[in-house]
Amino acid sequence: MPAVQHKTVDVDGLEIFYREAGPEDAPLVLLPHGYPCSSFQFRNLLPALSDSWRLIAPDAPGFGYSATPSPRRFSYTFDGYARFLERFVETLGLTRYALYLHDYGSQFGFRLALRAPERVAALIIQNGDIYEDQFGPKYRMLKEQWANPTPEGRRKLVAAVSEEGFKDEFIGEIPEHLVDRISPDLWTLHWALVQRFDRRMNLVHLLEDQLTTLAWMPRYQAYLREHRPPTLILWGPHDGYMPEGAGRAYLRDVPDAELHMLDAGHWALETHLNDIAFHLRRFLQRVHLSHAASTTWVT
Numbered sequence: 217m218p219a220v221q222h223k224t225v226d227v228d229g230l231e232i233f234y235r236e237a238g239p240e241d242a243p244l245v246l247l248p249h250g251y252p253c254s255s256f257q258f259r260n261l262l263p264a265l266s267d268s269w270r271l272i273a274p275d276a277p278g279f280g281y282s283a284t285p286s287p288r289r290f291s292y293t294f295d296g297y298a299r300f301l302e303r304f305v306e307t308l309g310l311t312r313y314a315l316y317l318h319d320y321g322s323q324f325g326f327r328l329a330l331r332a333p334e335r336v337a338a339l340i341i342q343n344g345d346i347y348e349d350q351f352g353p354k355y356r357m358l359k360e361q362w363a364n365p366t367p368e369g370r371r372k373l374v375a376a377v378s379e380e381g382f383k384d385e386f387i388g389e390i391p392e393h394l395v396d397r398i399s400p401d402l403w404t405l406h407w408a409l410v411q412r413f414d415r416r417m418n419l420v421h422l423l424e425d426q427l428t429t430l431a432w433m434p435r436y437q438a439y440l441r442e443h444r445p446p447t448l449i450l451w452g453p454h455d456g457y458m459p460e461g462a463g464r465a466y467l468r469d470v471p472d473a474e475l476h477m478l479d480a481g482h483w484a485l486e487t488h489l490n491d492i493a494f495h496l497r498r499f500l501q502r503v504h505l506s507h508a509a510s511t512t513w514v515t
Contacts, residue, residue, distance in 0.1 A: 233281035234274040237266035247273040250319020254280025264493040284413040292418040298327040314338040338446040347465035354456030362427040379407040389456040390481035397487040440469035447473035448499040452480030
């Protein structure tokens, strides 16, 4: 398998860790991660596609192996993380990319697309929801706290930012036959990093700030209708936050998108890597057909 490189870069005075694979002059896929994970979630996808594409997956501040600045220095909000992704792209000089949009990474990635739509070669959407009317039942606790913030509601959020809470994020809704495909490294590693760098309350604040994403969702939908980027939707419907309807809702605004419903949950890369890599390869080959025809990387 092609090697994955593990690098750091200074972004506005913060040491940011990222994983990279593939030739530097190949078409680029940018992979912002979700909660409560990090670039670790893409550890297997990067080598699977790096014969033909350059893939870059950063750890956002306060996640993975990136720096954890104080809240006085970094805003642990969706605005703060969207700005970080923009600055990361500028720092690395990335000017054209396909965006892999998953979980919270979809919120940051869509804002990047809104800022510079001409740079977006394609969208790959995997369990990243932007349709409030399709929210699943697992949103209930968050919605109650957003509507009526209380100390008790906050205590529930604090309890969710825990090893057991993380475990539930990764395996809480998937069918029993898929559970043994999910590595316990996911919740063990990320909870250990939360404890090591005292990140818990920063994550609680981010969960509370998720309310602000609702106002952005109509803008993302308008972006899709206006720009109609080539779009691949890979969805795991066994997802308490984002059930099947949340994936199919994208067809309202990009009716010509390619949609695949997998027998998977929110973390489909853990259970259906080969399926996702297969669909991604075919999709990206079509998107970059002129590039692929002039290189020897695509097989």
